[in-house]
Amino acid sequence: MLAQISQWFIWLNQTTGINLTIVYDSYDRGRMIDGFLNTIYLSLICLVISVIIGVIGAWLQRSSLKWTRRLVQGYIQLFRNTPPLVQLYFFYFAIGSLMPKIENKYGIMQPILSNWDWAIISLSFFAGAFNVEIFRSGIEAVPKATVEAAESLGFNRLQVYLYVVLPLAFRVCLPALSNNLVNLVKTTSLAYAIAVPEMLYVANQIWSDNLNVPEMMTFLLFAYVFLVGILVWAMNRLERRLQLPGYGG
Amino acid sequence: MPSETESGSVTAGKSATAEPMISLSNVHKSFGDTEVIKGISFDVAKGDVVCIIGPSGSGKSTLLRCINALVPIDGGSIRVEGQEVHDANLDRLALRKKVGMVFQQYNLFPHKNALDNLMMAPIKVLRQDKKEVRERALKLLEKVRLSGKEDAYPGELSGGQQQRVAIARALAMNPDIMLFDEVTAALDPETVKEVLLTIRELAEEGMTCILVTHEMGFAREIADHMYLTDRGVIVEHGPPAEFFDNPKDERTRSFLGQIL
Ligand SMILES: Nc1ncnc2c1ncn2[C@@H]1O[C@H](COP(=O)(O)OP(=O)(O)OP(=O)(O)O)[C@@H](O)[C@H]1O
Ligand SMILES: [Mg+2]
Numbered sequence: 254m255l256a257q258i259s260q261w262f263i264w265l266n267q268t269t270g271i272n273l274t275i276v277y278d279s280y281d282r283g284r285m286i287d288g289f290l291n292t293i294y295l296s297l298i299c300l301v302i303s304v305i306i307g308v309i310g311a312w313l314q315r316s317s318l319k320w321t322r323r324l325v326q327g328y329i330q331l332f333r334n335t336p337p338l339v340q341l342y343f344f345y346f347a348i349g350s351l352m353p354k355i356e357n358k359y360g361i362m363q364p365i366l367s368n369w370d371w372a373i374i375s376l377s378f379f380a381g382a383f384n385v386e387i388f389r390s391g392i393e394a395v396p397k398a399t400v401e402a403a404e405s406l407g408f409n410r411l412q413v414y415l416y417v418v419l420p421l422a423f424r425v426c427l428p429a430l431s432n433n434l435v436n437l438v439k440t441t442s443l444a445y446a447i448a449v450p451e452m453l454y455v456a457n458q459i460w461s462d463n464l465n466v467p468e469m470m471t472f473l474l475f476a477y478v479f480l481v482g483i484l485v486w487a488m489n490r491l492e493r494r495l496q497l498p499g500y501g502g
Numbered sequence: 503m504p505s506e507t508e509s510g511s512v513t514a515g516k517s518a519t520a521e522p523m524i525s526l527s528n529v530h531k532s533f534g535d536t537e538v539i540k541g542i543s544f545d546v547a548k549g550d551v552v553c554i555i556g557p558s559g560s561g562k563s564t565l566l567r568c569i570n571a572l573v574p575i576d577g578g579s580i581r582v583e584g585q586e587v588h589d590a591n592l593d594r595l596a597l598r599k600k601v602g603m604v605f606q607q608y609n610l611f612p613h614k615n616a617l618d619n620l621m622m623a624p625i626k627v628l629r630q631d632k633k634e635v636r637e638r639a640l641k642l643l644e645k646v647r648l649s650g651k652e653d654a655y656p657g658e659l660s661g662g663q664q665q666r667v668a669i670a671r672a673l674a675m676n677p678d679i680m681l682f683d684e685v686t687a688a689l690d691p692e693t694v695k696e697v698l699l700t701i702r703e704l705a706e707e708g709m710t711c712i713l714v715t716h717e718m719g720f721a722r723e724i725a726d727h728m729y730l731t732d733r734g735v736i737v738e739h740g741p742p743a744e745f746f747d748n749p750k751d752e753r754t755r756s757f758l759g760q761i762l
Pocket of ligand 2: 562563564684
């Protein structure tokens with residue numbers, strides 16, 4: 254079966270010049286599968302961290318300390334109003350160069366944080382800044398009276414946040430969160446710029462070897478549509494599952 | 503004319519000699535520049551039912567909020583079972599365990615079903631055993647005549663049912679005192695009855711209650727002592743018969759005239 258498909262794509266290449274090596278060439282196929290999985294891995298890990306940043310940031314934003322609130326606000330403004338590629342370069346080249354180096358197992362000096370680490374940090378902070386704002390708007394939609402009722406039952410500030418405010422805010426902001434996470438998945442392709450072997454980077458390697466740029470570009474578009482489609486589907490399912498009978502439209 | 507502010511404290515009801523359950527003395531509260539409570543004093547004895555009536559904006563809700571420290575006061579003192587509420591080192595949890603509160607808009611947790619609404623605070627706040635809490639919660643739902651609605655979410659219950667869940671939720675903490683803030687104001691006349699019945703049963707069991715209400719007939723039946731507040735002061739108080747039949751203050755007469 255696999256052999257037949259490979260045969261067909263070889264034939265396709267010979268007759269039309271459409272060269273999809275990632276199907277019939279096991280080496281290219283392996284590289285592309287790795288790239289695909291790396292993109293998923295990068296997306297998932299940044300997704301989780303950025304949501305955590307959003308939850309903590311939204312909590313800190315309600316702090317009674319003026320400077321804590323200002324710091325969070327500064328972070329949001331910085332990351333929302335600068336291009337993510339510039340942020341990535343800033344982390345990797347500016348901050349990365351200031352970091353101490355350590356000896357690896359071959360005795361070669363290398364930076365403490367790899368390009369992978371910096372991509373994760375940078376992209377998480379980027380998406381996290383938007384998530385803080387998204388969670389904040391969700392929190393503002395939680396009725397003050399509900400919070401007061403929780404307080405009257407003895408919940409402390411953190412308990413009110415964890416057990417009442419967040420679960421309600423989360424439901425309100427799911428559509429906006431969904432949009433931002435889609436944006437994050439697309440933005441992971443920027444990790445290409447610091448040589449993280451995600452899909453775009455791998456595609457680049459493959460088209461350099463085979464000179465099949467249009468084919469790889471087309472494939473990339475469809476691959477991202479596929480990934481984003483899965484994410485949107487999952488978020489919609491989550492939204493439906495969390496829907497409360499008789500509450501909020 | 504009686505003076506604007508009451509001086510000293512007024513002890514209500516049956517057990518005037520015992521230490522009062524709640525004692526307010528010369529309480530002041532402002533929001534920004536507007537003083538909402540201007541020196542209110544009264545005592546509530548254990549087991550007493552006190553009803554507060556008064557025009558909108560006269561500070562009734564604010565007063566109840568002060569009693570369980572949801573808002574801080576600016577002057578005077580509030581003592582609940584001897585504990586000063588207006589104290590920087592106040593053990594809020596201990597206070598709120600003693601004082602249950604029910605609101606006009608029910609304010610249930612919309613993401614939890616009826617049973618979980620009751621169980622959440624005892625489990626998360628008091629860290630009580632889940633099984634034991636569950637048994638108590640089921641009994642309380644039965645008490646407020648909502649057996650069978652354990653799994654219903656607030657959005658699936660009528661206003662009256664939600665309000666009874668809210669009462670049961672407060673009772674799940676085993677409070678000594680219950681504060682009711684216009685708990686029937688958002689309900690239609692039919693469901694008002696079921697909620698009032700629940701409150702009446704509580705009062706008869708000896709729960710100390712402070713009710714802010716517009717249900718004059720109910721207040722008259724159930725109250726040991728009536729208070730009328732207007733613009734942040736107590737204008738008149740007394741046992742219900744006297745209060746309703748023979749009000750001394752002009753403002754009481756005009757307020758009762760509007761309502762009845
Ligand atoms: N958090 C707040 N911030 C500012 N002003 C407030 C706040 N809470 C209440 N007030 C004001 O305090 C006054 C008294 O309000 P309160 O809710 O205690 O009145 P009330 O007697 O309960 O009225 P109602 O019968 O309408 O419920 C009102 O003028 C109100 O606008
Ligand atoms: Mg009120």
